[in-house]
Amino acid sequence: MEYLSKSAKRVLNVFRSSEPSFQGGRYYVVKKMRFPQDMDFNEVEACLNRLEEAHFIEPCGVGAYQLTDQGRHWPEYSGQERRDTFLKSILCPIVVTLATEAVLHGIPILLQWIQAMG
Numbered sequence: 001m002e003y004l005s006k007s008a009k010r011v012l013n014v015f016r017s018s019e020p021s022f023q024g025g026r027y028y029v030v031k032k033m034r035f036p037q038d039m040d041f042n043e044v045e046a047c048l049n050r051l052e053e054a055h056f057i058e059p060c061g062v063g064a065y066q067l068t069d070q071g072r073h074w075p076e077y078s079g080q081e082r083r084d085t086f087l088k089s090i091l092c093p094i095v096v097t098l099a100t101e102a103v104l105h106g107i108p109i110l111l112q113w114i115q116a117m118g
Contacts, residue, residue, distance in 0.1 A: 004054060010036055011047040012056055012074060015067055030063045 004012070018033050035044050048065070051057045056071035 004050065004056075005047070007039065007043060008047040008050045008054075010039070011044060012051055012071060015057065015065070015071065016074065028065050028067070030065065 014033055014035055015028055018028060030044075030048065039047075048057065051071070052059065052065075054070075055068055056074065057065040058068055060066045
């Protein structure tokens, strides 16, 4: 999953909390949506482009978008991404370090112990 700015997350949350505009409750018309008042249209448009690039929304005509599965279930995807990052970036290096230390320091101690017994 790709990184989303705070502004893009805010726009995505507007999609997720809004009622779809037409077509069986699947499509959202941007002009009918209520975006945060502190965001101008250019910022909203940039966020829409970013959300489209990250596959959270997909265009369905001029000014209309549809949430993708990833967009509808963003909190679950976000939580999974944090777990994956934790495993890859934190837990894996710790395990490798412990294994390396065990091999480097454990083998000489084990050899000394075997020699002492024999």
